[in-house]
Amino acid sequence: MSDYQYDNQTVKGFIVSSIFWGVVGILVGLLISVQMWKPEMNFPPLFTFGRLRTVHTNILAFGLGVGAIFGLSYYILMRLVKRPLLFPKLARVQLYLFNVGILLGGVTLLLGMTQSLEYAEFEWPIDIAIVILWVMFAVNVFGTIIKRREEQMYISLWYIIATVIAVAVLYIVNNLSIPASLTKSYHLFAGVNSANVEWWYGHNAVGFVFTTPILAMFYYFLPKSTGIPIFSHRLSIIAFWSLVFAYLWTGAHHLIYTPLPDWIQTLGIVFTLFLIAPSWGSVINGYYTVGSDWSKMQTNYLTKFFLMGITFYGLQTVQGPTQGLRVVSQLIHYTDWVPGHVHMGTMGWVTMTTAASIYYVIPKIYNTEIYSEKVANIHFWFVLIGQLLFSITMWITGIQQGALWKAVNPDGSLKYTFLETLTRNYPFWQMRTVAGLIFTVGMLFFIYNVYMTMRKGKALASTTA
Amino acid sequence: MEEDLDNIEAFEAKDTGRKLPVGWLILFWGLIIWGVYYLVSYTPSISGWSQSKAYEDSVRK
Ligand code: HEM
Numbered sequence A: 001m002s003d004y005q006y007d008n009q010t011v012k013g014f015i016v017s018s019i020f021w022g023v024v025g026i027l028v029g030l031l032i033s034v035q036m037w038k039p040e041m042n043f044p045p046l047f048t049f050g051r052l053r054t055v056h057t058n059i060l061a062f063g064l065g066v067g068a069i070f071g072l073s074y075y076i077l078m079r080l081v082k083r084p085l086l087f088p089k090l091a092r093v094q095l096y097l098f099n100v101g102i103l104l105g106g107v108t109l110l111l112g113m114t115q116s117l118e119y120a121e122f123e124w125p126i127d128i129a130i131v132i133l134w135v136m137f138a139v140n141v142f143g144t145i146i147k148r149r150e151e152q153m154y155i156s157l158w159y160i161i162a163t164v165i166a167v168a169v170l171y172i173v174n175n176l177s178i179p180a181s182l183t184k185s186y187h188l189f190a191g192v193n194s195a196n197v198e199w200w201y202g203h204n205a206v207g208f209v210f211t212t213p214i215l216a217m218f219y220y221f222l223p224k225s226t227g228i229p230i231f232s233h234r235l236s237i238i239a240f241w242s243l244v245f246a247y248l249w250t251g252a253h254h255l256i257y258t259p260l261p262d263w264i265q266t267l268g269i270v271f272t273l274f275l276i277a278p279s280w281g282s283v284i285n286g287y288y289t290v291g292s293d294w295s296k297m298q299t300n301y302l303t304k305f306f307l308m309g310i311t312f313y314g315l316q317t318v319q320g321p322t323q324g325l326r327v328v329s330q331l332i333h334y335t336d337w338v339p340g341h342v343h344m345g346t347m348g349w350v351t352m353t354t355a356a357s358i359y360y361v362i363p364k365i366y367n368t369e370i371y372s373e374k375v376a377n378i379h380f381w382f383v384l385i386g387q388l389l390f391s392i393t394m395w396i397t398g399i400q401q402g403a404l405w406k407a408v409n410p411d412g413s414l415k416y417t418f419l420e421t422l423t424r425n426y427p428f429w430q431m432r433t434v435a436g437l438i439f440t441v442g443m444l445f446f447i448y449n450v451y452m453t454m455r456k457g458k459a460l461a462s463t464t465a
Numbered sequence B: 001m002e003e004d005l006d007n008i009e010a011f012e013a014k015d016t017g018r019k020l021p022v023g024w025l026i027l028f029w030g031l032i033i034w035g036v037y038y039l040v041s042y043t044p045s046i047s048g049w050s051q052s053k054a055y056e057d058s059v060r061k
């Protein structure tokens, strides 16, 4: 077996694991969406909303997201530096440890062990495992880049490097805590400082898990699948540096109108708005690239995935900064608007782009063609409709919620009780479950297509061997 | 089986590779200028604006 084949197996392992955790996370998502309008669907103590919500977010961010990032980054890396991984065995161990870590993480969350910091719920022993995993990843990425056989570094490599460094710094700093026992610890920072560090981490988890590695995929797989080179290399580079520079200052936009000092909030908002420019640098670059030959929308089935993905990224990166403004935040903060924003990003941008990249990679690894473009097209339309329905229902009910909360009588008292504002969400929450089901059906078509492609590839390999 | 390794040239358009669209440049610099304005207007030690004052004003109305 050649070095590349061995590494390809590792890449495939990460992709399959990522899909597996994706299924788990999405099914949990469906369940919690039902629990919000049908309380009988809570099964205490393990399967209640409070615990399952953390399972949903962590399994999808770390299992689906990070799993795909590990696998696809390695795939991109090897091809751009023209050599196999420097430490192939290490990558394989990383694959096994990754799955053990996510499993343990999920189980401990079900058992109620949590640091109570959003997206950093895993308790300290799991954190240590995650840091070890990340160091393994870093060693392989940097080692392979240092020993590269191609002098020039394409933009995707820069995005991967930024991901590796930023996630390491963010994760370690925010998880600094004082263990009280094996399963309980206290954040090293207290009060407002704790909140500030947490959201510096929280927002950059979005930036360096759900943005930079996905852009690495976008910049690599879009030209690969369409055969069109990226419109402007210069624009990609300037957008990259301004993005990584600005992102790290924006966490305070999650803490508007809180005890966090006013000047920190203001500074955060300034950088938040600035982020539109680097984000749209990539959006424009993507559009001009495909724009040089629109026929690719018809002739290559992956083009629409990438274009739709970058479109949602574009919408997300206008909506996000807008939410950071004080006037907007006071209406939509704490409402269902925010999950609407979240799922446009995670379903429309992250999952769309990642799925398309996997469609590209799996046939390459098996030296075959995709099983069915038709099934891929069905997948596309289902996830698109499911996601739009999810986001739109949440935006409507979110604005309604915010408006009802703010409504006051002439004497200054509140017009609506909290319960009144809550029950109005029910029809929208029910619609969200329907939206989730449509999205899930789409993902099942995706998984079926990937599975059949792998089967076809295996059959092919055994006849030619 | 041949591995398809990449040549970086294939990723970068020759004729447009160094272009920066004007609209994008306006956005970029515009947001920086807006940022300076916003920072000055909403930093308590510069403009005197503060969250609690803004709240009191809104309640008095
Ligand atoms: C069938 C698909 C899905 C359904 C039904 C679903 C459902 C939900 C529900 C009900 C919540 C809780 C909202 C709340 O507390 O008000 C939630 C939150 C969340 N979901 Fe999903 N989800 C799905 C897919 C995904 C995917 C694919 C991802 C990521 C890749 C994701 C990431 C998140 C995140 C990060 C949050 C936390 C949002 C916040 O704190 O504002 N979800 N989801």
Ligand code: HEM
Residues within 6 Å of the ligand: A118, A206, A210, A211, A250, A253, A254, A272, A273, A275, A276, A279, A313, A316, A317, A318, A319, A320, A321, A323, A324, A329, A332, A333, A334, A338, A341, A342, A344, A345, A346, A349, A350
């Ligand atoms: C320029 C880019 C972006 C900016 C400035 C931005 C801004 C924001 C803001 C201000 C909030 C807080 C809303 C509130 O609670 O009042 C938020 C929430 C969130 N955004 Fe974005 N967003 C951006 C892009 C993205 C992308 C690409 C994703 C990818 C999935 C994403 C995922 C999330 C998540 C998961 C939350 C919920 C955090 C929580 O648990 O409260 N955002 N975003």
